[in-house]
Amino acid sequence: MHLKTEVSKVSFGIGVAAGIFGGLIGGGGGVIMIPLMVGILKLDQIKAHGISLVALVFTGLVGAAVYAYHGSVDVTASLLMASTGIITARYGAYFAHSLSEWKLKRSFGVFLVLISISLLFKHSLSHLYTPFTGWMKIALLLLTGACTGFLSGMMGVGGGGIMIPVLVLFAGFDQHLAQGSSLLAMVPAGCVGAYTHWKLGNVRTEVLRGLVPGILLGTFLGGTVAHLMSDAALRIVFASILTWMGVRYLMVRRPVEANISTV
Numbered sequence: 024m025h026l027k028t029e030v031s032k033v034s035f036g037i038g039v040a041a042g043i044f045g046g047l048i049g050g051g052g053g054v055i056m057i058p059l060m061v062g063i064l065k066l067d068q069i070k071a072h073g074i075s076l077v078a079l080v081f082t083g084l085v086g087a088a089v090y091a092y093h094g095s096v097d098v099t100a101s102l103l104m105a106s107t108g109i110i111t112a113r114y115g116a117y118f119a120h121s122l123s124e125w126k127l128k129r130s131f132g133v134f135l136v137l138i139s140i141s142l143l144f145k146h147s148l149s150h151l152y153t154p155f156t157g158w159m160k161i162a163l164l165l166l167t168g169a170c171t172g173f174l175s176g177m178m179g180v181g182g183g184g185i186m187i188p189v190l191v192l193f194a195g196f197d198q199h200l201a202q203g204s205s206l207l208a209m210v211p212a213g214c215v216g217a218y219t220h221w222k223l224g225n226v227r228t229e230v231l232r233g234l235v236p237g238i239l240l241g242t243f244l245g246g247t248v249a250h251l252m253s254d255a256a257l258r259i260v261f262a263s264i265l266t267w268m269g270v271r272y273l274m275v276r277r278p279v280e281a282n283i284s285t286v
Contacts, residue, residue: 040052049183051175072225073225077221081235096207113219118177128272131272160194182212
């Protein structure tokens with residue numbers, strides 16, 4: 024009982040941190056949540072991904088509600104991205120389940136580094152592109168949703184690192200609108216990915232007991248603050264943290280037994 028209480032307390036703190044991060048940048052918070060669950064709760068990588076997907080559904084719901092209150096959600100764009108994301112999310116979850124631990128960690132490291140780059144440069148590059156319109160915009164949103172869904176299922180994250188830069192650079196969205204739309208779009212795909220991971224046995228309910236309340240509180244706080252401040256300095260700080268985390272994952276060594284395995 025004491026151990027479960029400690030797990031709930033720690034997971035609550037992780038949920039608050041991930042929720043604040045997700046609410047501020049319009050993501051699911053998985054890039055913060057997963058490393059903390061692996062490092063502090065000592066979960067293996069695949070279970071951390073499964074639990075993160077369940078939690079990010081709540082991040083998306085609360086975050087989207089806060090952003091919608093401020094008029095920062097494009098429901099049509101969110102639905103278009105979600106329509107293809109729900110198809111590819113389950114395949115991403117199965118693909119993650121088939122990967123070995125060290126391969127999944129390295130893949131996650133690459134993902135973190137790519138997110139940090141997008142966070143740093145998504146505004147400075149926006150003037151180089153003409154926003155898509157009409158059918159081109161619809162095709163862009165559908166393709167973005169498909170890529171995001173697969174990545175969400177595989178990496179246990181909401182996919183804001185893909186959706187937000189695409190919406191800002193190629194669809195002409197401002198930062199707040201892109202983040203709010205991203206939060207709403209991640210909910211359906213997150214549900215599919217979470218259910219798949221649940222069936223595969225990658226979700227621990229004792230962690231969710233603390234994680235979900237923390238996510239709800241943190242996301243509300245993060246989404247509220249996002250509409251009160253510029254995110255430029257915050258983006259640089261978090262991009263630096265994500266780069267550091269990503270490099271650590273990339274440096275994970277291949278196990279000795281993997282060298283002689285046929286897998």
